[in-house]
Amino acid sequence: xxxxxxxxxxxxxxxxxxxxxxxxxxxxxxxxxxxxxxxxxxxxxxxxxxxxxxxxxxxxxxxxxxxxxxxxxxxxxxxxxxxxxxxxxxxxxxxxxxxxxxxxxxxxxxxxxxxxxxxxxxxxxxxxxxxxxxxxxxxxxxxxxxxxxxxxxxxxxxxxxxxxxxxxxxxxxxxxxxxxxxxxxxxxxxxxxxxxxxxxxxxxxxxxxxxxxxxxxxxxxxxxxxxxxxxxxxxxxxxxxxxxxxxxxxxxxxxxxxxxxxxxxxxxxxxxxxxxxxxxxxxxxxxx
Numbered sequence: 001x002x003x004x005x006x007x008x009x010x011x012x013x014x015x016x017x018x019x020x021x022x023x024x025x026x027x028x029x030x031x032x033x034x035x036x037x038x039x040x041x042x043x044x045x046x047x048x049x050x051x052x053x054x055x056x057x058x059x060x061x062x063x064x065x066x067x068x069x070x071x072x073x074x075x076x077x078x079x080x081x082x083x084x085x086x087x088x089x090x091x092x093x094x095x096x097x098x099x100x101x102x103x104x105x106x107x108x109x110x111x112x113x114x115x116x117x118x119x120x121x122x123x124x125x126x127x128x129x130x131x132x133x134x135x136x137x138x139x140x141x142x143x144x145x146x147x148x149x150x151x152x153x154x155x156x157x158x159x160x161x162x163x164x165x166x167x168x169x170x171x172x173x174x175x176x177x178x179x180x181x182x183x184x185x186x187x188x189x190x191x192x193x194x195x196x197x198x199x200x201x202x203x204x205x206x207x208x209x210x211x212x213x214x215x216x217x218x219x220x221x222x223x224x225x226x227x228x229x230x231x232x233x234x235x236x237x238x239x240x241x242x243x244x245x246x247x248x249x250x251x252x253x254x255x256x257x258x259x260x261x262x263x264x265x266x267x268x269x270x271x272x273x274x275x276x277x278x279x280x281x282x283x284x285x286x287x288x
Contacts, residue, residue: 007048011041012062031114035121037063042097043090043125044070050089054082064190069135075205075212076152079223080144080245087140094126131170134163135194147244153206155244160199167191210239214268226251231259231282235271238281252281260285 044061047070051058057073070090098119105115130138142162146155167188174184198205225246229238231254242248242264250262262284270276270284 007045007052007058010048010058010061011044012060014062014064032117032121035114035118036125039094039097039121039125040064042093043129046089046091046093047086048089050086054078054086056082056086075208075216076147076156076244077209077212077216078245080147083140083144083147083245087137087144090137091126091129094122098122132162132166133170133191133195134159134198136191139163150243151241152209152244153202153240156205157202160195160202164195167195206240209244210242210268211272213242214265214272223247224249228253229281230254231280231285233281235267235276235279235281235284238267239271250281252285254282 040063044063048058048061051070051072056078059071059073062069062071070086072086101110101115101118101122104110105112110118129136130141132138132142134140134143139159143155143159146158149155150158171188174181174188178184223246225243226249227238227241229241229250229252231252238250248264250264250267252259252262259282262281267281267284270279276283
């Protein structure tokens with residue numbers, strides 16, 4: 001019970017939701033507002049409970065008019081499988097919610113109008129959050145898929161680029177189908193702003209990813225993925241080859257021949273503690 005209360009304290013209601021609430025009251029859509037709030041709340045609670053099961057550090061769970069954003073202090077250093085479960089923890093809640101709605105309708109506890117409204121709102125939140133746009137669930141699923149093939153920095157950058165392309169497409173659909181829908185324009189503005197901020201902070205995000213690997217939980221189990229490094233490469237260029245969900249032994253080659261091996265913690269120590277930001281990997285072989 002105490003753990004559940006701690007989780008509830010992480011929930012933050014975004015001002016956009018209050019704006020949508022005011023608009024709903026003014027236009028006599030209070031029932032829709034209550035249903036939407038319950039759906040969003042349970043959706044985000046699904047993320048939070050799943051993250052708690054894996055002992056993730058939950059920073060904040062923001063409730064938005066169209067869904068929510070679960071912010072974690074893990075910085076991309078959990079396994080991709082865990083991330084998949086945490087992201088899916090939200091959308092999966094809509095399945096049992098719609099099933100519950102059907103049971104209440106069959107028991108005549110829910111009118112036909114309210115049942116249809118409940119199903120429509122569930123589908124709206126579910127499908128919208130699955131759009132491949134960061135920071136929606138679909139954008140996070142896109143990031144996870146790219147993370148299996150690309151390095152962290154490239155997967156992150158391509159997630160933002162593809163999210164922007166998807167957002168432009170969604171924007172075009174809005175212009176053609178509902179050009180005067182105020183809530184959709186609020187949502188579009190929020191998504192454009194979120195992507196702009198993420199793009200500006202992409203290098204800072206990469207540094208947080210590396211720092212978490214260096215100072216984070218050393219007991220985390222990660223699959224090994226050896227990296228072949230040219231001894232003439234700088235440490236930073238080698239760090240850009242790091243992947244999410246893997247621990248990297250680094251095999252250093254000089255003149256085409258294997259010259260030695262380094263553990264990723266040795267490389268991170270040299271970069272962050274020893275401040276060897278311009279050093280090359282061949283220099284580390286003599287140091288360690």
